[in-house]
Amino acid sequence: MSRPTTRSKNKKPRLDNNADRSSEILRKIHALGEITGDDVNQLYNIWKPVCLGCRVNSKDNPNCFCGLIPSTTGSRKSGLWQKMSEIVHAMGPDPSQDLRDSLDFPAGLTNLGATCYANSILQCLYMNTSFRRGVFSIESDLMKQQPVLNQLAWLFAQLHGSKRSFVESAPFIKTLELDNGVQQDSHEFLTLLLSLLERCLSHSRNPAARTIVQDLFRGSVSHVTTCSKCGKDSEASSKIEDFYELELNVMGLKSLGESLDDYLNVEELNGENQYFCDSCSERVDATRSIKLRSLPAVLNIQLKRCVFLPKTTTKKKITSAFSFPRELDMTERLSDPAQGDLVYDLSAVLIHKGTAVNSGHYIAHIKDEKTGQWWEFDDESVSKLGCHPFGEGSSKTMSRDSQTEPSAQTSNGDTKSSNAKKQSSETAVSNTDETFSSTDAYMLMYNLRHSKINRLEKPINGNSADEDDFASISNGNSIPPYLSEEISNSNATLTEACQQYKLRKEKESDHITERRQEVRSVLSEAPVQSCDEPYFWISMNWLREWADNITPSVLDNTTVQCLHGKLPMSKVSSAKRLSAEAWLKLFTKYNGGPALGNQDYCKDCLIDAARKLVSGESYRDRRKLMKEIAESVLSGNCSDGTYYVSKAWLQQWVKRKVLDAPSEADVGPTVPICCPHGQLMPEQASGAKRLLVPENLWLFFYEDAVKVKSDDMVDCPTFTMDSEQCSQCSNELSEVACMEDSLRLSGL
Ligand SMILES: [Zn+2]
Ligand SMILES: [Zn+2]
Ligand SMILES: [Zn+2]
Ligand SMILES: [Zn+2]
Structure with a gap:
């Protein structure tokens, strides 16, 4: 046999022994009307040993x-014994989690719906120290007139000086009045942003700010058509067009060199496409090409990964690998190479993750100009990449940018000679030791190595009206004073919030620790070691709540009190017995009460319980006796019956369990045999079967009925063996019988 069965088998008799002993004592109390200390010890289970x-x-x-x-x-899942980490978590977010590691660690930008390509571009602009300096040199009164500039400067100031690890880009984006519901083309966004900024900044009186967009990003091209006969260029060829970015094809092209070749490709105009030369005054063969006239300090290169498919009128993303160098020499690409060395360094790679054109996620890998350190900007989160734009071949880069694998290829003679096609592009990007390959890069930024815009880096010495504003902006990157103050305030608020949180957290955890110690300590001295010691009763409900809640309520023993204000025997199972030391600690700390000590068992309730027990026992004994008589009536072995009861009712009564007192069901032994006129129902009526019971049984039934329904005698009409059946009911029944008979006859 298994152990639990054995145990429960052994346990039951012991409990019964205890119950028997208690009944014995109650009977004694009922008989003598006296209660001793030992009686209470037994009845209140005080004698039981401390549970181990x-x-x-x-x-x-x-x-x-x-x-x-x-x-x-x-x-526990809640309350005082919840895991400390969960309790702390429930206090709300820790503002210090928003703190930047250091101001050398760039801040992220929050993502407002479909603006993450905007975040990428804003980070690129911010990370460009020349542009940043330009923005910080905008005079404060112009800010007031130009919300776009105001918000941009504020955004940059936060990225620069806020202690927060991420900054809201939404206020700036809002001033641009873009439609957030639509994923715009990032190329459209950059064009729109730069032309808007150029327009706004043109109002600046500070030269460092006024032309910063043009100075940094503007280059020029011309579309040149040359007559093959006279060698002269068309008139339109001298027209210079500005650009802020070069848009290059990538479809079918493998590298930046190939794309630049494609962009500057010379097109032959002959046959049908012949060109009318003004000088020759006739249609002649000609060539047409784009010529790079000048290149900007920051060369933005858009890769046309998104192509329009005329057949399906949809856009498609080209996901083929495309390589580009760390170092880009554009000297030979210029129409007039005499402008000097134009060597560019890769400064940013903008990446579109996902295959769909109109959705997906934009991130940017940007180089810190000062340190050469690359960072990944993914909205709020910024992570270090090292000195490699795709991370140092780290596993992180491999797994996160599975499609953007770093491939620092060292080009050597072998690859060049074996791939003749590539040769022109390979040589074009001369001095290229390192190239990178990506399937997702859609924009590249290259910074001119020896930028000519040095004037921006010189301190401003002039008669500027806002001299104070610029005073701090020399070649450093200081925020202008009017923004600096706001940043300081915002940082102070954050620092304050962090300190408040820290204090609150310390206070809370100190409180929890204290409370836990208190509960453990009180419970350790709670058990009363002997029956002689003084003790106090405590409500188990309150004790449970006190042990489980962080902040317990006032001590409450009222739930275990009887109407005499004492602890009745019936409430012992809802109470515990505390040592005087434990009680004193709880009572002095939590007040309330009342105190229920050794002498506060309820005598009245005990005597009442004793009386009930005894009367219950005697009722049970009597009823057992009556049950035997009833059984003999039902089996037809009783000849001295004098009172009628319902047979069905009697059958039910015999089946019922014998309790200490009659129940509701014991009412109405004659109800089923009593007709609507209060007479004895004729026995042929349905459910009116009756039996004669002896007088002692009838009187027992009658007493029970009166006990249960003392004020309603009508419920128990008495019919003796001499009672007549109701004549009215008899007549009705025989009429019905006659009708049924005649119906049966006519039916035949
Ligand atoms: Zn126990
Ligand atoms: Zn010509
Ligand atoms: Zn009482
Ligand atoms: Zn009747």
């Missing part, structure tokens, strides 16, 4: 304090 550990808190033992708190390593 049970699975659930035992209600039968007032000396059991098990299960009130979890084990030393355990925890």
Whole structure:
């Protein structure tokens, strides 16, 4: 046999013994009207030994304090014993989590719906120190007139000086009045942004700010058509067109060199496409090409990864690998190479993740100009990439940018000679030791190595009206004073919030620790070690709440009191027995009450309980006797019956369990045999079967009925063996019988 069965088998008789002993004492109390200390010890289970550990808190033992708190390593889902980390979590977010590691660690930008390509571009602009300096040199009164500039400067100031690890880009984006619901083309966005800024900045009186967009990003091209006969260029060829970015094809092209070749490709105009030369005054063969006239300090290269498919009128993303060099020499690409060395360094790679054109995610890898360190900007989060734009072949880069694998290829003679096609592009990007390959890059930024815009880096010495504003902006990157103050305030607020949180957290965890110690300490001295010591009763409900809640309520023993203000025997299972020391600690700390000590068992309730027990026992005994008589009536072995009762009712009565007192069901032994006129129902009526019971049984039924429904005698009409059946009911029944008979006859 399995152990639990054996145990429960052994346990039951012991409990019964205890119950028997208690009944014995109650009978004695009923008989003598006296209660001794030993009686109370037995009846209130005080005698039970201190529980040394049970699975659930035992209600039968007032000396059991098990299960009130979890084990030393355990925890609960809520309250005082919840995991400390969860309690701290419930305090709300820790503002210090928003703190930047240091101001050398760039801040991220929050993503407002479909603006993450905007975030990428804003980070590129911010990370360009010349542009940043330009923005910081905008005079404050112009800011007031130009919300776009105001918000941009504020955004940059935050990226520069805020202690927050990410900054809201939304206020700036809002001033641009873009439609957030639509993913715009990032190329459209850059064009729109630069022309808007150029327009706004043109109002600046500060030269450092006024032309910063043109100075940094503007280059020029011309579309040149040359007559093959006279060698002269067309008139339109001298027209210079500005550009802020070069848009290059990537479809079918493998590298930046190939794309530049494609862009500057010389087109032959002959046959149908012949050109009319003004000088020759006739249609002649000619060539047409784009000529790079001048290149900007920051060369933005858009890669046309997104192509329009005329057949399906949809856009498609080209996901083929495309390589580009760390170092880009554009000297030979210029129409007039005499402008000097034009060597560019890769400064940013903008990446579109995802295959769909109109959705996906934009991130940017940008180089810090000062340190050469590359950073990945992914909206709010910024991570270090090292000195490689795609990370140092780290596993992180491999897994996160599975499509953008770093491929620092060292070009050597072998690859050049074996791939003749590539040769022109390979040589064009001369001095290229390192190239990178990406399937997702859609924009590249290259910075001119020896930028000519040095004037921006010189301190401003002039009669500027806002001299103070610029005073701090020399070659450093200081925020202008009017923004600096706001940044300081915002940082102070954040610092304050962090300190407040820290204090609150410390206070909370100190409180929790203190409370836990208190609960453990009080519970450790809670058990009363002997029956002679003074003790106090405590409501188990309150004790449980006190042990489980971070902030317990006032001590409340009223739920275990009887109407005499004492602890009745019936409430012992809802109370525990505390040592005087433990009680004093709780009572002085939590007040409330009332105190229920050794002498506060309820005598009145005990005597009442004793009386009920005895009367219950005597009722049970009597009823057992009556049951035997009833059974003999039902089996037809009773000849001295004098009172009628319903047969069906009697059958039910015999089946019912014998309790200490009659129940509701014991009412109405004659109800089913009583007709609507209050007479004895004719026996042929349905459900009116009756039996004669002896007088002592009838009187027992009658007493029970009166006990249960003392004020309603009508419920128990009495019919003796001499009672007549109701004549009216008899007539009605025989009429019905006659009708049925005649119906049966006519039916035949
Ligand atoms: Zn226990
Ligand atoms: Zn010509
Ligand atoms: Zn009482
Ligand atoms: Zn009747």
